[in-house]
Amino acid sequence: MNGFVPRKEAAPDSISSDRYGTFIDQPWKSPNKDPLSTFSIDVDTASYSNVRRMIVEGRQIPKDAVRIEECINAFSYKYDPPKGDGPFAVGATLAVCPWNPSHQLVRVAIKGREIETNKRPASNLVFLVDVSGSMQSSDKLPLLKQSMATMVEQLDERDRVAIVVYAGTEGVALPSTRLDAAGKATVLKSLEKLEAGGSTNGGAGIKRAYELAMKEKIEGGVNRVILATDGDFNVGVTGQPALVELVKERAKSGVYLTVVGFGTGNLNDAMMDAITHDGNGNYFYIDSDREGRKVFLQNLSGTLVTIAKDVKIQVEFNPAKVGSYRLIGYANRVLKNEDFNNDKVDAGDIGAGHTVTAFYELSGPGEGAGTDALKYQASAEKPAASAEWLTVKLRHKHPEGDESSKIEFPLTGEVQALDKTEPDFQFATAVALFGMKLRNMEEVRDFGWDKVIALATPGLANDATEDRAEFVGLLKKLAGTVKVLPEPAEVISDGGPRPRVVPAPPADR
Structure with missing residues (x-):
């Protein structure tokens, strides 16, 4: 396919409640004082x-x-x-x-x-899915379901998947299921049924997901909770320090954490970045179907197997x-x-x-x-x-x-x-x-x-x-040389792009 279909630019929001942590860039240091x-x-x-x-x-x-x-x-x-x-x-x-x-x-x-894919260990995965009201928009739960389905298709009978959902309360939408042909169909059907609504009790959901992961833990295998959310926790254990401590404690059990963020407007980036620091985890953000395929087909294929x-x-x-x-x-x-x-x-x-x-x-x-050089300090x-x-x-x-x-x-x-x-x-x-x-x-x-x-x-x-x-x-x-960006190549299951040529105007600055 030659040429491209332009992306539409969205009108910037006048107000955004996205939350980001504050940090300061590293200062210059002297090896004499700070080697x-x-x-x-x-x-x-x-x-x-x-x-x-x-x-x-x-x-x-x-x-x-x-x-x-x-x-x-x-x-x-x-x-x-x-x-x-x-x-x-x-x-x-x-x-x-x-x-x-x-x-x-x-x-x-x-x-x-x-x-090599055929040499990776078996996986015990728990999808922890935010189905609260804040996840209703098309760039959140619908994109999340599509992205997770992509990953399920690449797993095999060595692997198991469970689904825990949370909104005002938490619950098991699907117990741990082996991914043979029938199991894959069951997981995909369970993903498709997920709907958004209610407030967000993320802390309770995280606890339940870790319990399920520990119950089915595979010794020597990949044991991981994959939390998909906009991070807008507003019920239950909501304070960042409390959630960080909760995840840090569960990480000692040998169950790793991946957080996948979705959407904008109430994205709690600070929360999701913090809980992965101390939870033996990784943090991705998905803004499109293409990025979903990249994260769940390429990035997570490596992240799942911690070396x-x-x-x-x-x-x-x-x-x-x-x-x-x-x-x-x-x-x-x-x-x-x-x-x-x-x-x-x-x-x-x-x-x-x-x-x-x-x-x-x-x-x-x-x-x-x-x-300036210090006047009263002993010379190095x-x-x-x-x-x-x-x-x-x-x-x-x-x-x-x-x-x-x-x-x-x-x-x-x-x-x-x-x-x-x-x-x-x-x-x-x-x-x-x-x-x-x-x-x-x-x-x-x-x-x-x-x-x-x-x-x-x-x-x-x-x-x-x-x-x-x-x-x-x-x-x-x-x-300022391009007003609308071309669509990049679609990521497909083998990790490669579909052949295409995208003309790009030259920079004039």
Whole structure:
């Protein structure tokens, strides 16, 4: 199919009750005073999907709706796979920083081990479905049912699915059912019957779903609650701290959590992001049938099989090479330095085949961390000469384990020119800039959208699903060169796009 059918732009709402958590971007730090930077990985993608919807609809984007790391990690990258039996491979690349050529940009890249579909473990899934009145609109419950049905079709007789619904009260719409041919038909019929109405007692529903998941728990298998909601909890256990504690406690049982957000107007993004942090979970947002297929066919196929949990990264900077540094994104994933070695502190999980990317911006030894030199403090000793810029350390646990393992490696070598880096590096950098500009970060305000487009363009060569082309379309809309975005290729069950050509007008800024 050639050409495209334009998306219609929605009139922006004058009032929105969507709720977002507040967080502060990481400041510049000096390796002499703060040599360590520690954070939890994040493979969530909800922020990017939600922000994309706002751009398409011409809405104003709240700063705190933009989580830079979720935008970067919404895309897959061709990182080197792990060697041997390790759960993942870790690497780092050093290049010139595009928005400040006197600075350096470091990319930390993680690639999870792939697992063939026929070798994945059996799954015990509980669909926890919000059927409250707030879920009535077409972009909520109807889209949710369609997306979940897509996933059911890809499972097989090894797997079991149950459905718990909640509104003013909670109940089991379908007990745990094995997905042979008859079982699939039963699950699909139960999904089709779901209707919205009533207030939202999310806390009671979560409790019931975990009870059912534990009852049918498969040792050595995938045990997961998939919560689909707009997060508008207004009855029962509604306070965010109480819900976070509830989910955190249930996570100790070995049942993982995935949250899938839907809709707009009363989207409780802050709640859904918070409960997945402490619930061994992931958070996605679905704004279209295409995104539903992507999440339930591609993203969840990896997320279901957790290959490592409580994955933490700690970077030590060499003050002989680095005058100051800052972490880009991960503002709500930062950990205390002592948390790195503390196995009691939770962190993010990584699923089969997932890629995780993080960026640091560095300045040279002659530059401070944005403050004047202190007058009354003892001078720091001259650091020992070393060719190492930094050392990356990573801790993780086996999905069923309680003790972590550590790997570490130094980053050495010369700074690469940006145009000499691989296209994936350039594309991920463009996505980081996208998030930084939407968060109105001062350092990139004068870095034009045309330059971001140019940086992203080489990455289009690796774009089988057209996700990257869609991203460039968003950039062109932000640059004012495109008024209505073309429809991207439809995601089908084998993960590939249907062949098509979508002409895109050139950027003129």
